[in-house]
Amino acid sequence: MPADTEATPPAPGDLEQSRRDKLARIEALGLDPWGQRFDGHRPIAEVRQLDAPPPGASEPGPPVRVAGRIMLRRDMGRVHFLQIRDWTGPIQVMIGKKQVGETGWELANLLDLGDLIGVDGTVGHTRTGERTVFATGLTILGKSLLPPPEKWHGLSDIELRSRQRYVDLFTNPESMEAFLGRSKILAAFRRVLAERGYVEVEGPTMQTIAGGAAARPFVTHHNALDLKLYLRIALELHLKRLLVGGMEKVYELGRVFRNEGISRKHNPEFTMLEAYEAYGDYHSMMELTEALILGAIDALDGQRVRSWDGNTVDFTPPWPRRTYASLFEEYVGVGMHDFEAVRERAVERGISVLDKDDVVIVAELFEQVVEPNLIGPVFVVDYPAPLCPLTKRKRGHPDVAERFELFVHGVELANAYTELNDPLLQEELFRKQLQGQRAEDSMAVLDEDFLRALKHAMPPAGGLGIGMDRLCMLLLDRHHIRDVILFPLLRPDHC
RNA sequence: GCCUCCCUAGCUCAAUUGGCAGAGCAGCUGACUCUUAAUCAGCGGGUUGAAGGUUCGAGUCCUUCGGGGGGCACCA
DSSP: OOGGGSOOOOOOOHHHHHHHHHHHHHHHTTOOTTOOOOTTOOOHHHHTTSOOOOTTOSSOOOEEEEEEEEEEEEEOSSEEEEEEEETTEEEEEEEETTTSHHHHHHHHTTOOTTOEEEEEEEEEEOTTOOEEEEEEEEEEEEOOOSOOSOTTTOOOOHHHHHHTHHHHHHHOHHHHHHHHHHHHHHHHHHHHHHHTTOEEOOOOSEESSOOSSOOOOOEEEETTTTEEEEEOSOSHHHHHHHHHHTOOEEEEEEEEEOOSOOBTTBOSEEEEEEEEEETOOHHHHHHHHHHHHHHHHHHHTOOSEEEETTEEEEOOSSOOEEEHHHHHHHHHSSOTTOHHHHHHHHHHTTOOOTTOOHHHHHHHHIIIIIGGGOOSOEEEEEEEGGGOTTBOEETTEEEEEEEEEEEETTEEEEEEEEBOOOHHHHHHHHHHHHTTOOTTSGGGSOOHHHHHHHHTOOOOEEEEEEEHHHHHHHHTTOOSGGGTOSSOOOOOOOO
8 A cells, every 4th residue: 555545534623632641540550441341240230120238328339330321420529420321221330539549530530421331339328328339440441532422311312412422322211211221022923923933034135026015126236247137025925935834834034125215214225024824814823913012012011002293093802803995984984995086086186087997996096085094003904906916816706805914003013915826817916016117126037947837836925024123213212214224224424 | 305494612502783603511730538411620622504795894795506494295
């Protein structure tokens, strides 16, 4: 490398320089400012539960070791009070000059907000009744060279919170709580599925045909094979191949990618659960859906009556099942098969009816008129068959597909079918979908291998998809998908 | 992609009609062994997102660009 291309590091600002000076002084004490393995520290939430002597007690409380980040610092001269926090919560630490030894006291005077420290001490209470670790030893575990956000307001700028999630997490406890909640929801899902005998698998995220949904895919390229590849937009078609292979209860919980707009309900990559049960149908999937979501609720706090965006939803099972047709009639006011009346209603609502199939108009009316009313949770069942190319038709009712969607607060949370396993009908439906579709719409590419798999006979099955990000929003009372995705897609900034 | 609003110190926010860029927290110096967003005294900190324009004078008005928020569109 030519020397003149080497970037000279920017001069640190005053705030950073002062911390670098302290870093050097900590090293001069013979301490490693970046710390080492620190065994035996206990979660702070646990320390808060320990039996400890009351304020003013003469005998010391039980010895403990904790580790965390300094969030508040009150320097009273020969005694310092710190509030440190780990991912379970905060606790106060009292550092007395006489109690921590000479080096410990010198270290205490070099600590800043944001530093990571380990504390050995005893648990007790101060005179004002605050639970406190009275330090007998201090260990520096990581010197923070940058100042943390303001101690009272934290980091509030929504952009900075997403870009610097590491800062958001350690300054805003509600953010940490949301992401730990998300983890609990995912773990609960896996536990419920495992208890029911499902196996977790991993399909390809890079595919030569991105099928299973209608969405614009991301495109990439494999150099060695000189192959155009798409990031998957759904999990469906590969999981069904596994049903053919004999995996009877199978699921994948993973990322899918859709090259479309970003909104409070949409991120280009999001997490989906898809589960398939051989010899089941959409009724078995409704029961599974209830079990999964109730399992997640129990893992969080067990509250079945939950608020979201100021409204209340009651998740006590069983959740109502309502047919698409009956909801349509109730809210639109006409029968969905009375196409003349349907068109009139559509025109009244400003929906264009030119060159549209009757069923497309029905679907648009349903979306606009019915869905906002579905506070739920409610299973909408039995969809118009033309909307459901991957779904088995109801026996004796070829115009009805055995499909349900679960709605809560007007948001589609889950989508499930009795899976279509007739390869001849499947091929016919695929070809019908092809007509008039944009070339980039993935359904417009026939997946011949999937049809070949079906020809080997796929068992009749129930299949379920759940948008995990939206479920997290709902159960954690967050109103932006960015609040439940750790690193949402953003344009690069110039930092 | 379209409409609209926003971007001021590390963070949270002010700045009247276009008229000297400010505060709190954080930082630095000092005091204090029971504080609770500790307190008290003093000190430093800015290319107002970037570039250009109008003007005697621009954080403020105009243009372009960058980033973001909200809405719409796209999204079985």
